[in-house]
Amino acid sequence: MVNFFIERPIFAASVAIIMVLAGLICYPLLPVAQFPEVTPPLVVVSATYPGASAQVVADTVTTPLEQQINGVPGMIYMSSTSANDGSSNITVSFDVGYPIDIAAVDVQNRVSAATAQLPAIVNQGGVTVQKKNPNLTLAVNLYSPDGSVDLVTLSNYAYLQLVDPLKRITGVGDVQIFGERRYSMRVWLDPDKLAKLGVTAVDVQNAIAEQNIQVAAGKIGGSPAPAGTMFTAQVNAMGRLSDPQQFDDIVIRAGTGSEATLRLRDVGRTELGALQYTSSAKINDKPTVFVAVLPLPGSNALAMDQAVRAKMAELAKSFPKGISYGIAYDTTMFVSASMHDVLVTLVEALLLVIGVVFLFLQSWRTTVIPAIAIPVSLIATLAVMMALGFSLNTVSMLGLVLAIGLVVDDAIVVVENVERQLENGLAPLAAAKAAMREVTGPIIATTAVLAAVFVPVAFLPGVTGRLYNQFALTIAISVAISAFNSLTLSPALCAVMLRHREPSRFILFRAFNAGFSRMMHAYANAIRHLIGVRWLVLAVFAVGLALTYGLYTRVPTGFLPVEDQGYFFAVAQLPDGASLERTETVAEKIRSILAAEDGVRDVVSVSGLNFLTSANQSNALATFAVLKPWSERGGLTASQIVAQVRPKLLAIPAAVALSFDPPAIPGIAATGGFEFQVEDLDGRGAQALNDATQALLIEARKQPELNAQQLFSTFTTSTPQYNYDLDRTKAKLLGLNLQDVFNTLQIYLGSLYVNDFNLFGRTFHVTIQADQAARADATDISRLYVRNSNGGMVPLSTLGQLRPTVGPEFVPHYNLYGSARINGVAAPGYSSGQAI
Structure with missing residues (x-):
């Protein structure tokens, strides 16, 4: 086969060109990401x-x-x-x-x-x-520079005008809104008015459900119709309401004679409000809506980022007055910087390899042949990567960097052997054939050996195996393509380009050759002496192996090193039961601390969000500190800034505030460091789980490998709560339906979704609840009434009492068992492996 290509150099070149073209076509189609898909x-x-x-x-x-x-x-x-x-x-x-x-x-x-x-x-x-x-790529911050647009309007503008266009962008998997306040028709009830008028919350619920309903009224003249019917007409009837005034006009009780008709406006108020008020977001002290863009698995993150930015620039042209946007959070900046560094390394390695080859071969003709083998092998590898579903990431690109020094070896072997045959007096064509008869077997053998080294790495299990799968296979593929080139293109080029040549007379080459020759003689003499004391050499080798094993077992282990990704997190938790208003006050302090740090560009906070559990929690907040570009920080790294702000955050009163580096691989965890789950396998309950978790934390904080201040659990069972102890016997004696009692509690204190209404071409919820002042204190339960079977109004305070207690703010499960999450980081000087 080799002689076939040597005798047909144009065909050999054509095969190489086809491989290069395939790689060039696949290059822009390959997804670009920071790491392979390991999550x-x-x-x-x-x-x-x-x-x-x-x-x-x-x-x-x-x-x-x-x-x-x-x-x-x-x-x-x-x-x-x-x-x-x-x-x-x-x-x-x-x-x-x-x-x-x-x-x-x-x-x-x-x-x-x-x-x-x-x-x-x-x-x-x-x-x-x-x-x-879980890999949040970038986020759009919608805000009002002059404060003329409230948060509810901002949130719904994002929902109505931004989310759908962004979802249609190639590569976008989902778009989520943090701090969202989606429209809801909020019916705020006044319990005092309801009780005075003999109306219950359930009556209001039934009235809304009856009168806010979609109507299919039919058609006049529709088929089958009498003979001679000339026209048909659709009949429309207003069933589903659409604005607060229409809801205010809902009839709760019709009046006759002196009794006035009772409408919804008589017992409460209606407004176009928000479905939830559980969280709020701010960027640099301005209210904002945090529109998070998440990519599809395997998509091109950089292309998606550019498309999102272009789409936002287009959408911004139609923004109403008082609304603007920014993109503060963007992880693709780190991906771009990482890929740029890898590409620079790739070019540097290519130039160094070509320079070393030229230094030793000392002829441009002999240098060109292995120099051609490098881009052919690397570019053709891209086509195979595309076929295997790989991406261009820091791991696969580093594999290509390492492959540069490997793919050139086979071509050098071919060139040197052909030159040796030329020195023996053979013609170029005959020299190429004679040389390949000698080196074809060794080239195949060395390729198989390299494949045997790298291919098994691709079969490592778990996240580690997935992480290095592309690295190993990229090298193996490029080496295999290099071997194919060395058996086809390289000998064909040798037959065409190489000629017998005399030793170089260039003074630098002569000096290099003389020095290299002396070094080779010294090396040969050293080998001869070592052969005479070979048992001593073997003993030294054995000692070296033992030392290697001993040091290997003592070197700290870890998953991946912490990198400066251009941002970091800060989280805070207030005492159990703290209101959202108190949390927003702490958020303001954290934003001011972070914004004052050198290197910090923007600070985004979301109050009411437990970042570690993704649960809405009034006493928790999450903060993202976005840093200035690396070139503008004067060498200051994200980890250094995190260390600087950590004591300042811990000094905030009435809150526990911590700062974290982002995880090494986005999506593997919420923050950097490590995470454990404490499971309640015996079902002993939340309190027993909390006791065990706290006991574990107390012991863990004594370990030198762990950072005691950064070791914590967000699980708690001391959130203030009330138990309503209903006297069921008394309720039945008074002629009450227990379901009405529970519905009354839910409507007044918890809110109830009744049905829907349409606005701006979308469907939103109708929600009823007691007005704010009627549920601000435990004593307000005395204002809540329910009707018995005789039509009398019975206050809930006579049916039971509210008993103060404590309980969990949230109940986590892991594999069906109750669980508590423990988060932490290693102490300075220790690795994550030692900490775990």
């Missing part, structure tokens, strides 16, 4: 039980869903969070590489089987199943 595919199941406590949500919503989902094909583990805002979020993690679409369908089928066990109001609100990419 497990995630499917998230979400549901809401308005007004329910975390424990009630866990018992009635999360647990039935988890029991059905458990064991779905491909699942490796499952975690969930049930929160006091009534939300239930279940995250199902699948094997790395498992098809995410199939996973989502399987989970959806399991969820459908569980819906019959869920409360009716949960099914009414819907149970959603979504594919999730």
Whole structure:
């Protein structure tokens, strides 16, 4: 086969050109990312039980869903969070590489089987199943520079005008809004007026459900119609209402004679408000909506980033007055910088290799042949990477950098052997054939040896194996292509380009050759002496192996080193039960501390969000500090800034505030460091779990490998709560329906989703709840009434009492068991492996 290509150099060149063209065509199609896809595919199941406590949500919503989902094909583990805002979020993690679409369908089928066990109001609100990419690529901040646009309007402008166009961009998997306040028709009830007029909250619910309903009125003259009917006309009737005034006119009780008709406006007020007021976001002290853009798995992050920026610039042209946007959070900047550094290294390595080859071969003719082999092998490798589903990332690109020194070896062997045959007096064509008869076997053998070194790495299990899979196979592929070139293109070029030549007379080459010759003689003499004491050499070698093993076992271990990615996190938690207003005050202090640091450009905070659990929590907040470009920081790194702000955050009173580097691989964890789950395998309850977790933390903080100040758990069971102890016997004696009692509590204190209304071409919820002043204190329960079977109004305070207690703010599960998450970082001077 080799002689076939030697005798047909044009054909050999054509094959090489085809490989290069294939690589060049595939290059722009390859996804660009920081790392290979190593994060497990995630499917998230979400549901809401308005007004329910975390424990009630866990018992009635999360647990039935988890029991059905458990064991779905491909699942490796499952975690969930049930929160006091009534939300239930279940995250199902699948094997790395498992098809995410199939996973989502399987989970959806399991969820459908569980819906019959869920409360009716949960099914009414819907149970959603979504594919999730935990890698947040960039976020758009929508804000009002002059403060003329409120947060509700900003949030809904983002929902109506930004989310859908951004979702249609190639590579975008999902768009989420942090600090969202989606429209809802909020009906705020006055319990005093309701009680005075003999009306209950359930009456209001029924009136809205009856009078705000979509009507299909039919058609006049529709088929079948009498003979001679000339026209048809659709009949429309206003059933579903659309503005607060129409809702205010809803009739609760019709009046006749002297009794006036009772309307909704008589017992409360209606406004176009927000569905939830559980969180708020700010950027540099300006209210903002945080529109997070998450990529599809395997998409080109850089291309998606550019497309999002272009789309936002286009959409901004139609922004109303008082609305502007910015892109503060953008992880692709680090990806771009990393890829730029790798490309620079690639070029430097290429030039160094060519320079070294020229220094030793000392002829441009002999240098060109191995120099051609390098780009042919590397570029052709891109085509195979595309076929295997690889991406251009720092790991695969470093594999190409390392391959530069390997792919040139075979071509050098061919060139040197052909030159030796030329020195023996053979013609170029004959010399090429004679040389290849000698080196074809060794080239194949060395390629097989290199493949045997790198290919097994691709089969390592787990995240580590997935991380280095592309690295190993990229090198193996490039070396295999290099071997093919050395058997086809390189000998053909040798036959065409090489000629017999005399030793170079250039003074630098002569000096180099003389020095290299002396070094070779010294090396040969040293080898001869060592052969005479070979047992001593073997003993030294054995000692070296023992020392290597001993040092290997003592070197600190870790997953990946911490890198300066251009941003870091800060989280804070206030005392249990703290209001959102108090949390926003702490958020303001944190923003001022971070903004004052050199190197910090923007600070985005989300109050009411537990960043580690993704649960809405009034006493928690998450902060993103976006740093200036690396060139503008004067050598200051993200880790240094994190260390500088850490004591300042810890000094904030009435809150525990901590700062973290981002995780080494986005999506592997919420923050840098490590994470553990403490599980309640025996079902002893939240208090026992909390006691065990705190005991573990106390002992762990004594370990020198752990940073005691950064070791914590967000799980707590001391959130202030009330138990309403209903006297059921008394309620039945008074002729009460217990369901009416519980519905009254939910409507007044927790809110109730009644039905929907249309606005701006979208569907939004109608929600009823007691006005703010009627649920600000525990004594307000005396203002709540329910009607008995005789038509009398009975206050809830006579049926039971509110008893102060404590409980969990949220109930986490891990693989169906109650769990508590522990987060921490290694102490200075220790690795994450030692800490774990």
